Amino acid sequence: MTNIILLGPPGAGKGTQARHLVETRGMTQLSTGDMLRDAQSSGTEMGKKVAAIMAEGKLVTDQIVIGLIREKLLVGSEGGFIFDGFPRTLPQADALQKLLLEMELKLDAVVEMQVDDEALVARVTGRSTCGGCGEVYHDVTKPWPADGACSNCGSTEVKRRADDNEESLKTRLMEYYKKTSPLIGYYYAKGTLQRIDGLASIDDVQKSIAWILGK
Ligand code: ADP
Numbered sequence: 001m002t003n004i005i006l007l008g009p010p011g012a013g014k015g016t017q018a019r020h021l022v023e024t025r026g027m028t029q030l031s032t033g034d035m036l037r038d039a040q041s042s043g044t045e046m047g048k049k050v051a052a053i054m055a056e057g058k059l060v061t062d063q064i065v066i067g068l069i070r071e072k073l074l075v076g077s078e079g080g081f082i083f084d085g086f087p088r089t090l091p092q093a094d095a096l097q098k099l100l101l102e103m104e105l106k107l108d109a110v111v112e113m114q115v116d117d118e119a120l121v122a123r124v125t126g127r128s129t130c131g132g133c134g135e136v137y138h139d140v141t142k143p144w145p146a147d148g149a150c151s152n153c154g155s156t157e158v159k160r161r162a163d164d165n166e167e168s169l170k171t172r173l174m175e176y177y178k179k180t181s182p183l184i185g186y187y188y189a190k191g192t193l194q195r196i197d198g199l200a201s202i203d204d205v206q207k208s209i210a211w212i213l214g215k
């Protein structure tokens, strides 16, 4: 069983790679962004509370996301967990370490997906996802099939995120540099950090991650 963190700024390709690992290795994707969006669409109190913060591109409180992760870890996973978009702050990283210890799990690798800031605007503003299955598409690099039906599930529902605009991305990047990028040093010092070129093609990024995971 392997547990990894995918670390990188908004648009680095974390979700895309996490989905591939779920399909090919039976791992469990834990995306706090997806969990928070689910909470919003199901209209829970917590969802309502975080909607404005997310639209603006600010981070929601540590307490909320740690609670979400805790619930999912308790369920367990045979193939191991992929932490996608969590942790995003040092207190979240400390909380994760405690939770893993409690559950007798270990962290095998922290994969830092390195990308240029300039590439992120195009990545994020071109992003869409399938309403049926969550497959991630891009207007230029991974367009929807010509018939408009998702290649994975056949749905024609195209979803775009409210926060995938240039204005919100600026705030999200600032949050990343101020609060999340210190985690790179944190995991380097712990000896678990692995860096990969996130600007390579989706296939090549997949290969780099497979290499880190050992075959
Ligand atoms: P991206 O795919 O662009 O990296 P996510 O889907 O991971 O974005 O997150 C979307 C938003 O959800 C963030 O801008 C933030 O408001 C909130 N969020 C997600 N994960 C966390 C987290 N671990 N801590 C705080 N806020 C989070």
Ligand code: ADP
Binding pocket: 008, 009, 010, 011, 012, 013, 014, 015, 016, 017, 123, 124, 126, 127, 128, 136, 137, 138, 139, 141, 142, 198, 199, 200, 201, 202, 203, 205
């Ligand atoms: P994150 O979860 O880190 O925010 P996503 O996986 O949602 O990032 O990817 C952001 C956008 O960039 C999506 O539209 C996706 O299709 C596209 N994308 C992801 N990886 C690559 C890549 N290696 N090359 C080109 N485009 C990519």
Ligand code: ZN
Binding pocket: 130, 131, 132, 133, 134, 135, 150, 151, 152, 153, 154, 155
């Ligand atoms: Zn689909």
